[in-house]
Amino acid sequence: MNTFKKHIPLEEGDFYVTKEGYRCFTKQYHLKRGYCCKSGCRHCPYGFDKNRDAN
Known part of the structure; x- marks a missing residue:
């Protein structure tokens, strides 16, 4: 199993x-x-929601 995340290039409007x-x-x-x-x-x-869905 590949544990590396796919690199997603940033584009205008991404942040x-x-x-x-x-x-x-x-x-x-x-x-x-x-x-x-x-x-x-x-x-x-x-x-x-980290407050509602926290484990």
């Missing part, structure tokens, strides 16, 4: 920089990536 200087990935990027990382991303299109 923006917050006022604190962090890169915040958009729904567009998450959909392109194709899976939920379960990190509680601000724009998660998969419905994951």
